[in-house]
Amino acid sequence: MSAALLLAIAGLVGVGVYLVTARSLSRIVLGFSMLGHAAVLSLLGAGGRAAQPPLADRVDDTAANPLPQALSLTAIVISFGLTLFLLALARRQNELTGDDLVEDDLEDRRIADDETGTDDGDAEARPAPSETDAGDRLDDGVPVGRGVTTQEPAAS
Template sequence: MSFDMSPNIVLVVVIGVLFAAGVYLLLERSLSRVLLGVLIISNGANLLFLVAGGNAGRAPIVGSTDPSEMSDPLPQAMVLTAIVITLGIAAFVLSMAYRSWQLNGHDEVQDDLEDRRIARKAAVNAPTYTDSDSDEPEGTLDDDAADTRDETTEEAR
């Protein structure tokens, strides 16, 4: 029995689209979109495992099937493992989104003051292009911190 080892081009395109859409959603600020991105990438990875595993063969039971006709059980085991890992990640991101919704009324990830300070120092120290962000900031980090809502204080609650 001869197997054709070339993958179906439609499945390869679907895998590429799933990965592209998942990465796009991962770059969003909303945790619910990040969760959708993780789930879509996971589905793309599972499909990739199955396509890379080759064509389906007979049951991999020694003694009842000729070894040249057996299917490889490893891709199926990897997909099952990936499903369990994705379930754990999804539960974790859902709990973070729910907690963020309870505290803030939204599930968007906010900028950190330290991140903004590092970005400003990088823009001031190494201006490789002319941009409005590379100008010297008008305010200081302390001014920005006073303007920013601090969710850890009692006044914010």
């Protein structure tokens, strides 16, 4: 593996991890695509130099090992699909709250409530059911009711 490839992988992982730890889902999406590229480059690097194909009857000087490339292709397709899914998730969060931030989880909110002394743990202790506003959907699937800010996304 060449030093340039190694540096590229290190850089991609560094930037990727930094972005993934962000709160905004759009940054996380970018972070994961960086990490995905790093993984694919590592697969290619793992294949070794050219002219070492594992095919017994085909030794020539120009062919590279095809197996890591097949693995890379599969990995690229998967990460492409997952990027789309994350973007859809970000858009839905944007519809619901007006931003795409990952919110505090239930236990974090409870601890924060305990510290500030507000006692609405009961109201928050119920997970989905109280928020299962299945009736709040219009026929065309546009959500209405609570959680939606006045800024409706233009696409809906």
